Amino acid sequence: MNTKITNIIEDLKALTLLEAAELVKQIEETFDIDASIASQSQAIVMPATTDNSNKNEIEEKTEFDIILEEVPAAKKIAILKVVRSITGLGLKEAKALVESAPKIIKDNTTKENSEEIKKQLEEAGAKVSIK
Structure with a gap:
């Protein structure tokens, strides 16, 4: 290997993860390639799309997690009933789940x-978040 390549390799080893990600992004933009597609034995480089409108669109999230954040002691039984109807759990399992909030x-x-x-959980008195 010549010294120029050796120096480049050494500089790459010193990059932080964020710097390496920025480097990949800049290489993709500069050479109009997509480096995200690769197989185990070889890298496959595809030309990037020329439609710039796709870059500006934000992909909408389609799957969500419902998290039981807080259960007031006075509302525990009502919340327990709603949790059982939502999850199909037995009384013991639902109680353990409610008591282990979040x-x-x-x-x-x-x-x-x-x-x-x-909406159902909040009507029963629980504090809920969606992520």
């Missing part, structure tokens, strides 16, 4: 479903 009640659900579940 805890995920339902994961990978649609936006509409997650909003409905949040």
